[in-house]
Amino acid sequence: MNAEKITTGLAQTMAAASSEETIPIIVKYRTGVVAAQKLVPGVSPAFRYKLVPAVAMRVKPADIQTLSEDDSVVRIWQDLPVHTCLHESLPLIGVPAVWAAGVRGRGVKIGIVDTGIDPDHPDFAGRIVSGANFVRDGSSYRDDNGHGTHVAGIAAGDGSVLGGKYRGVAPEASLYVAKVLDAGGSGMMSGVMAGIEWAVEQGVQVINLSLGGPAPCDGTDALSETCDAAVAAGVVVCVAAGNLGPKAKTVGSPGCARQVITLGASDKLDDIASFSSRGPTSDGRTKPDLVFPGVDIVAPRARGTTMGYPLDDYYTTASGTSMATPHATGAVALLLQTDPTLTPTQVKDLLMQTAKDLGFEANTQGAGRADVHQAYLLASAPPPPEEPGEPEPPQPPGEPEGCWQAIKRALRMGG
Incomplete structure (x- = not known):
């Protein structure tokens, strides 16, 4: 052996x-x-x-x-097993100002890898493009837990049941749903990996993973490697840090993956939620990368489920880094509508560079609480003008076009 x-x-x-x-x-x-x-x-x-x-x-x-x-x-x-990460957010992070500019996620494909979705909920009407089941002995991607529907609603629900009152961050984005967790909110790493791969094959631009496994971790487990491979394929991956705080080294897999955006949870007063998992990873890297609101979040309720604290037949309230993560996923969709050429690294940098420092250490808050409007302004700003260069000398008579410039470059290089 x-x-x-x-x-x-x-x-x-x-x-x-x-x-x-x-x-x-x-x-x-x-x-x-x-x-x-x-x-x-x-x-x-x-x-x-x-x-x-x-x-x-x-x-x-x-x-x-x-x-x-x-x-x-x-x-x-x-x-190993993985589980869901449970425990007026949009104005706090500047989303309505981005909507006012006409940016609501249109044309962006979001992958929800979770417990499935309620395909009959009015807040998703006409925007669920495809779904698949990766739970053993299952075939439907219908949500029998409630977690995935809530998560999808935070990212991209349109709030139509109550006239937009509980609208998600990117209410015009398209949804691709991989059911990888069962009615109890549990699944296996292998199923999550299969769901991620399916989402990448569907052409999604951002994947939401409001789930997690063992903590601490160093990013070398199979699920973390799959997440990093998805990023290498050009897909932004947003992952919940976990709900094992406030102790250090409590970020679970795949939140410890190197290239993903790992999300902790803040509340509406810009404090860090006590349950939000803290870094560092077991190999000493800073995590989470950012925090988003994740306390007392109202979003769609899957029919027949009791996840969270139901308000009525259509909405329920829940807390956790699971709720913070789809805020980030929706924010990514807004940035990708603004500039579809952005790479996963550029998206992550935009969110981290414009985050509000809440005054906590990096392994508690990452770069701080995201400010989606500021990230949008930076993404939509025109590139700075190029520095004026040395004027080219006049073209010598009789020389072919470009010859003199080539000679000049050769002389500068000592050729």
Whole structure:
């Protein structure tokens, strides 16, 4: 057995398991290896991934030992559970001023990777483009928990039930929904990874992950690597920091991923919510990146669910970094409508550069509480004029166009 390829947690699980017990794992292969040729005989993988060269499956401890000895295998993780992150926000972050400029997320595709969505809720009418289910033994993306509907509403609900009173941040954006968590708000890393990959394949520009797994973490787990791969593919990924605060080192996976935007929660008085997870990551990096409002947020309620504190048949109130995260996702949609050429890194920088410093240390507030209007102003500002250069000398008579400039450059370079 090559113990270096097996994570510490998986090794502990193997030691406690019987020889016939099966363990859910995620196996990463070297790039270019055809995973189908390297599977355990008689075992069908639950998922095969493209963003990272990996498969998810359940195998016996002896099979894990055999896999670890395969030269094409890079890393073997245990497939761990993930859960939802529960516990007048838009004026506080300047969203109405962006709406006034005609920017409401039109044309931007948002991926909601969560418990699903209530497709019949009026606040989403005509804007749910596609959905898929990645929960074991499930087929529908209908929300049987309520969390995903609430999250989607914060990001992109239009508030039509009450004339726009509970409108989301980007009420004209399109929604793509991956159900990866069950009625209890729980799922497995492997299903979340599959949902992220599906969303990327659908062409979404920003993905919302109001969920999390074990804390602390260092960004090298399978789910974090998948999130970073999605960012590398050009997709902004917004992730909840978690609700294990106020202790340090409580940011869970995939909030510890390096390239994502990790969100903590603030309240309407610009204080940090006590439950909001704090950094640093286990390898010493600052997290969260920003905070958004996440306390007592009113948003759509999925029919037949009781998540949060229901106000009526259509809306419910909830708190958590789960609620802060879709504020960020909606903000990203507004910025991408403003300038569709923005890269994930540029979007993250815009939000962090314009955030309001709330006076807390970086591993509590990140760059501060986001100011979406200021980020929009920076994104929509014309580029600064170029510095006037040295005037070109007159073209010598008889020389072909551009020849003199080429000679001049060569002379400057010493050629």
